[in-house]
Amino acid sequence: MAFSTINSAWLDIGDPTKKELFDLIKSNQDDLDDRVTDLEATIAVESPIIFQVTGPYWLESSPITDAAHLIRVPFNIDLTSARLQIIDDGSAGTLDCDVKYSDDDGSSFSTIFSARPSIANGGGNYGDTTGTLSVTEIDAGDLLRLDIITSMTGNERFILILTWETRA
Amino acid sequence: MISKGIYPRTLNYGLSDSSGSYSMSSSTPAQITNLSQAITTSGNPVFVGLVSASGSSPGYFGIDGTTGGDITFLRDSTAIAEILISNQGSDLIKITPSFWHIDTPAAGSYTYKAYTNANVADTIYIYNMKLFVCEIPIITT
Numbered sequence: 001m002a003f004s005t006i007n008s009a010w011l012d013i014g015d016p017t018k019k020e021l022f023d024l025i026k027s028n029q030d031d032l033d034d035r036v037t038d039l040e041a042t043i044a045v046e047s048p049i050i051f052q053v054t055g056p057y058w059l060e061s062s063p064i065t066d067a068a069h070l071i072r073v074p075f076n077i078d079l080t081s082a083r084l085q086i087i088d089d090g091s092a093g094t095l096d097c098d099v100k101y102s103d104d105d106g107s108s109f110s111t112i113f114s115a116r117p118s119i120a121n122g123g124g125n126y127g128d129t130t131g132t133l134s135v136t137e138i139d140a141g142d143l144l145r146l147d148i149i150t151s152m153t154g155n156e157r158f159i160l161i162l163t164w165e166t167r168a
Numbered sequence: 169m170i171s172k173g174i175y176p177r178t179l180n181y182g183l184s185d186s187s188g189s190y191s192m193s194s195s196t197p198a199q200i201t202n203l204s205q206a207i208t209t210s211g212n213p214v215f216v217g218l219v220s221a222s223g224s225s226p227g228y229f230g231i232d233g234t235t236g237g238d239i240t241f242l243r244d245s246t247a248i249a250e251i252l253i254s255n256q257g258s259d260l261i262k263i264t265p266s267f268w269h270i271d272t273p274a275a276g277s278y279t280y281k282a283y284t285n286a287n288v289a290d291t292i293y294i295y296n297m298k299l300f301v302c303e304i305p306i307i308t309t
Contacts, residue, residue, distance in 0.1 A: 054173070
């Protein structure tokens with residue numbers, strides 16, 4: 001389906017109303033609706049929130065919760081998914097991550113998960129897993145913080161990705 | 169939106185207790201009192217060295233004799249660096265210690281130690297020194 005220009009000669013005063021004209025109008029409306037639907041789907045998926053960790057974080061005592069990884073959300077959003085992905089495998093331990101939000105400028109933080117994402121060592125490079133969200137509505141100005149609950153020794157690169165959509 | 173966390177955020181190092189007033193006269197290497205320090209590394213090179221223990225009690229390496237002695241750094245039970253200090257005279261000499269070594273072990277947990285030994289009948293003094301170990305940070309982004 002594609003947009004088709006309506007022949008202006010069909011619109012002259014006194015011309016008969018033709019079925020072809022209405023077919024063309026319908027076709028164009030259907031085409032427009034398809035395009036708008038695709039566009040809505042595209043713009044609804046925003047660039048994800050990424051917490052990126054590089055280096056031997058496991059040398060520090062876990063849990064690591066001291067706000068080293070913090071983002072202030074600039075507008076109302078709905079979180080849609082959470083994925084933890086390691087880049088390099090470790091030699092011991094399990095990487096267990098939490099993301100907490102604060103709606104009081106950091107006075108208190110609460111988890112967004114009912115089941116946190118975690119990856120045990122030994123599964124190879126680029127292992128990934130998802131977490132189960134229990135909190136999805138994050139308001140403009142709220143803080144999101146990555147906490148490392150337990151570490152995977154030897155792992156030095158991982159990312160936690162939150163996908164989201166804008167919310168009015 | 170990206171939040172980047174780069175580690176290490178603090179220097180990964182360890183500092184032993186002071187050797188106090190240590191002396192020995194044996195040709196068999198022995199660990200200097202307290203100069204042992206554990207560290208867990210991520211695979212980067214490790215600086216190992218002797219530093220003065222305080223600002224009020226001067227630290228030094230002394231040799232009383234005619235030949236000298238050695239300082240040996242160990243990683244666990246493996247000698248990784250031996251440093252000769254020679255005395256060709258017969259008087260006590262005191263050296264400001266600046267003995268150090270760069271070790272390159274794989275990631276892991278190690279205990280570094282400083283040993284010393286005397287040649288012939290010399291006496292070695294290790295006064296007011298500490299063993300400093302530090303993983304040299306390599307920052308990637």
